[in-house]
Amino acid sequence: MTNRFGKIFTFTSWGESHGNKIGCVIDGAPAQIKLTESDIQYYLDQRRPGQKLTSPRNEADKVTIESGVFNGITTGAPISLIIENNNHQTKDYSDLKDVFRPGHADFTYYHKYGIWDYRGGGRASARETAMRVAAGAIARKILPNNIKIDTIIEQIGSLKAGNIDWEFAKNNIMRCPDKESLHSWQEYLEQIKESGDSVGAILQVRIQNVPIGLGSPVYNKLDANIASAIMSINAVKAVEIGDGFLLGKSYGSASNDQISIDDDKIRFHSNSSGGILGGISNGDDIIVRFAVKPTSSINKPQHTINTNYEAKTIQITGRHDPCVALRAAPVAEAMLACVLADHYLLNKNSKI
Numbered sequence: 516m517t518n519r520f521g522k523i524f525t526f527t528s529w530g531e532s533h534g535n536k537i538g539c540v541i542d543g544a545p546a547q548i549k550l551t552e553s554d555i556q557y558y559l560d561q562r563r564p565g566q567k568l569t570s571p572r573n574e575a576d577k578v579t580i581e582s583g584v585f586n587g588i589t590t591g592a593p594i595s596l597i598i599e600n601n602n603h604q605t606k607d608y609s610d611l612k613d614v615f616r617p618g619h620a621d622f623t624y625y626h627k628y629g630i631w632d633y634r635g636g637g638r639a640s641a642r643e644t645a646m647r648v649a650a651g652a653i654a655r656k657i658l659p660n661n662i663k664i665d666t667i668i669e670q671i672g673s674l675k676a677g678n679i680d681w682e683f684a685k686n687n688i689m690r691c692p693d694k695e696s697l698h699s700w701q702e703y704l705e706q707i708k709e710s711g712d713s714v715g716a717i718l719q720v721r722i723q724n725v726p727i728g729l730g731s732p733v734y735n736k737l738d739a740n741i742a743s744a745i746m747s748i749n750a751v752k753a754v755e756i757g758d759g760f761l762l763g764k765s766y767g768s769a770s771n772d773q774i775s776i777d778d779d780k781i782r783f784h785s786n787s788s789g790g791i792l793g794g795i796s797n798g799d800d801i802i803v804r805f806a807v808k809p810t811s812s813i814n815k816p817q818h819t820i821n822t823n824y825e826a827k828t829i830q831i832t833g834r835h836d837p838c839v840a841l842r843a844a845p846v847a848e849a850m851l852a853c854v855l856a857d858h859y860l861l862n863k864n865s866k867i
């Protein structure tokens with residue numbers, strides 16, 4: 516398995532959904548950065564389960580810094596982080612030990628490795644994403660602090676936000692950008708949860724104040740790394756940069772981002788490229804859209820097979836997110852912070 520992310524700012528994560536602990540080692544973080552556990556905790560609290568409309572698995576996700584920081588300042592040594600798993604309930608999964616959950620990774624893990632950790636999916640569980648968020652908190656410290664990363668949920672199932680208000684989205688747990696829609700979105704998700712089903716969603720991440728020049732042609736393009744980082748998040752099945760798929764039915768005359776100089780400032784008339792040209796940031800906002808599939812674990816009967824290839828019916832009653840988008844948002848922001856920090860250091864050190 517590949518458990519390491521990044522080129523010079525790297526993190527290697529370890530731990531399973533139902534193990535004692537999860538953790539990661541971050542390498543390549545420069546010395547002399549102020550870093551405390553609460554800097555990391557701030558972001559972990561946004562991803563934590565046990566909050567309204569998310570999985571009721573109630574983990575505190577308290578992080579400890581085990582190495583690489585002395586008197587609140589990074590030393591340049593590897594930074595090791597640990598979180599204890601306190602609220603795993605293995606009994607929730609004992610009846611699933613030889614049946615493959617449709618839509619989850621059991622089938623492929625079993626056929627590849629001959630074994631899988633049926634207790635919540637082991638490494639395939641989104642428990643692992645806590646360490647991405649922790650690494651992302653450190654990545655943000657490397658980036659210039661005017662870089663802002665924000666996420667909205669544009670669409671949840673069939674409900675699409677009419678109005679996009681980024682400030683409004685910052686202040687509600689659903690990251691709904693439309694004041695008029697928030698209440699109906701909450702009711703919709705409650706209904707989905709009540710019915711034992713799940714639903715997918717489309718999210719948009721906007722990164723502001725990115726300097727020109729991050730990214731490296733030809734095989735280490737910024738957009739290629741972003742797509743890979745986002746696609747590596749559990750349940751993500753589509754990624755777009757800028758106007759993405761829309762460009763496939765557009766015209767050059769409409770989609771080229773024309774350029775002017777106004778008062779000595781460069782201005783792009785539009786941003787269909789999503790802030791990246793030739794794999795390198797052009798200084799405009801980086802826009803990333805992605806879709807998460809509906810949570811695979813649902814409390815409804817579904818057809819499957821067991822490890823003896825016998826037909827079975829499965830109905831999953833454990834604790835699950837009705838829509839993973841709410842908790843995927845901080846994970847996506849963290850992954851993008853890691854990609855940018857990696858490119859920022861590459862660019863700063865050698866303009867590779």
Ligand SMILES: Cc1cc2nc3c(=O)[nH]c(=O)nc-3n(C[C@H](O)[C@H](O)[C@H](O)COP(=O)(O)O)c2cc1C
Binds near residue numbers: 640812836839843846
């Ligand atoms: C934040 C987050 C929370 C998730 N929670 C659940 C969950 O409660 N139940 C579940 O079946 N899948 C959940 N998933 C999705 C699975 O981890 C994922 O579907 C599984 O690993 C299979 O991988 P794939 O969907 O990327 O192919 C979650 C994903 C994310 C990003």
